[in-house]
Amino acid sequence: MKVFVDEDRCCGAGSCVLVAPDVFDQRDEDGVVVLLEDRPADHLHAAVREAAGVCPAAAITLDGTA
Amino acid sequence: MSTPSGVLVVGASAAGLATAEALRRKGYGGALTLVGDEPHPPYDRPPLSKQVLAGTWTPERAHLRTAEVLDVLDARFVLGDPAVALDVPTRTVVTASGLELGADAVVVATGVRPRTLPGQADLAGVHVLRSLADSLALREDLLVARRLVVVGDGVLGAEVAATARGLGVDVTLAGPQRFPLEAQLGPFVAGVLADLHAERGVRLRLGSAVTGLTGDGRVDGVLLDTGEVLPADVVVVALGAVPATEWLDGSGLTLDNGLVCDARCRAADGVYAVGDVARWHHDRLGFPLRLENRTNATEQAIVVADNILGAQRSYEPVPYFWTDQFDAKVHVHGTPAADAEATVVDGDPAARRFVVLHERDGVPIGVLGWNMPKQARQLRLHHLAPQAPLPEGRR
Known part of the structure; x- marks a missing residue:
């Protein structure tokens, strides 16, 4: 699995x-x-897939199903 | 309940899509159909009052998923064909074009529609903002507008005012509160927001209710309860929204400010609701709740998907929303209230970077971050344990 984020x-x-x-954090200065x-x-x-699913800005995309 | 062999989601926006995706993530391999009233693939609504209205995003950028990702979902999309009826015993949905779609489980995700003012439909230049088409039509008018009046001092009204001001339009924001979003943010943070709007040149005409519109063919003004008329050639009516449940009239389901559900978001055997339209029983708080928040759509979808697949999960979220206006990113966790005690717990309001804690009777009820999203989220975890009660007025 490869994870992409769109800042x-x-x-x-x-x-x-x-x-x-364990996979995502936010910048201190602006929360991105x-x-x-x-x-x-x-x-x-499983947690990353859920994170991509719940992102309210559709900013997380995943490549690969492994 | 056994695993269904067919799931039908009525509503192809954020909540409907999130339900479909959660079902697939959790291993559901049966038939999956989404019915939507609009012709577009699922798109996101928060950008409609900001990036899309400002023109910094193309409409396509608001799409929630690429065509390739939707393909992998392996779902049938019936778009541009609104559902008009549901037969609950057979879980059959009829669409405007006459399609009859049956399923073992039906998920109602039809959202809300904007409230309007009397006579609004007869006047050119008067807009609501809910759909992509609404956003594009408003943008077209704003590009040639001289004077915009925004009717409504809530989240949507204030965002539209900020975006329009950014386009160089002369903007007046009208509403009954003392400050924009006072009910959602409380007077302290809402006061900072009012200052920001005033600094950026938005005329705040607050403290008076709007009673109607004036004009002949095209709008030329907004009438206040003081008798004053605010001149306008474009008007946005942002007076909140009502659940889109008309299509369920006569279905036998309980409709009362939304589709009424139990704690598991179930309206009847095999019928669920998710997102803005769902008024479910919040078990921990002990009363029904309906949230028109973007994150609610996706969080509730996960619980609904689990329950469709046989779980018995009750849905007990900490409410959350954010709003972007000018350079302010305001993040609101829990249920702040206008009469709560507000304390700055991080940052500095003078620097326009701070976090405020709202407490009632010493109990934390809300965390509000102004340009401090991460810190607000962390303080939410610290203060807003799931047992924090909602105040009466927000039920």
């Missing part, structure tokens, strides 16, 4: 951090998403 779309809600804190792991380990995939 321009990000609204800073932090929903992704609540769901998958910070991707900690662009190829997260297998055990994180």
Whole structure:
């Protein structure tokens, strides 16, 4: 799995951090998403998929289904 | 309930799409159909009053998913064909074109429609803002507008005022409150917002209710309860919205400020509701609640998907919304109230970067961040444990 984030779309809600804190963080200054792991380990995939699903700005996209 | 062999989602916007995606994520492999009243693939509404209205995004950029991602969803999209009736016992939906679609589970995600003023439909130059078409039509008018009056001092009205001002339009914001969003933010933060609008040249004509529109063929003014008329050649009516449940009249489902559901977001056996239209019983709080928040659409969708697949989850979110106006990004967690005690707990209001905690009787009820989204979210986790009660007025 490869994770992409679109900083321009990000609204800073932090929903992704609540769901998958090992993969996503937010910048201190403006809350925009910070991707900690662009190829997260297998055990994180379910949480990352949920994070992409709940993102209220559709700013997280995933490549690959592994 | 056993795993359904067919799921029909009525509504192809954020909540409907999120439900469909959550079902697939959780392994549902049966038939999946989404019915939408608009011709577009699922798109996002928050940009309609900001990036799309400002013209910094093309309309396509508001689409929630690419065509390729929607393909992988393996769902049938019936678009531009609104549902007009639901037969609850057989879970059959009829569309305007006459399609009859049956399923084991039906998810109602038809959202809300804007409130309007009397006579509005007969006057050119008067707009509401809910759909992509609304946003594009308003933008076209704003590009040649001389004087815009925004009727409504809530989130949408204030966002439209800010965006229009950014386009160089002469903007007046009218509404009954002392400050924009006072009910949502409380007087302290709403006062900072009022200052921001005034600094950027928005005329605030607050504290008076709007009673009607004037004009012959085309709008030329907005009438206040003081008798004053605010001249306008374009008007946006942003007076809130009502649940889009007319199509369920006579279905036997309970309609009362939304489609009434139990704690599991279930309106009847095999019928669920999600998003703006759903008024579900919040078990922890002990009363029904309906939230028109963007994150609610996706969070509730996950619970509905689980329950369709046999879980018995009750839905108990911490409410949250954000709004972007000029350079301010305001993030609101929980249920701040105008009469709550407000304390600055981080940052500095003078620097326009701060977090405010709202408390009632010493109990935290809301966290509001102004250009401090991360810190507000962290303080939400600290203060807004799931047991925080909602104030009476927000039920």
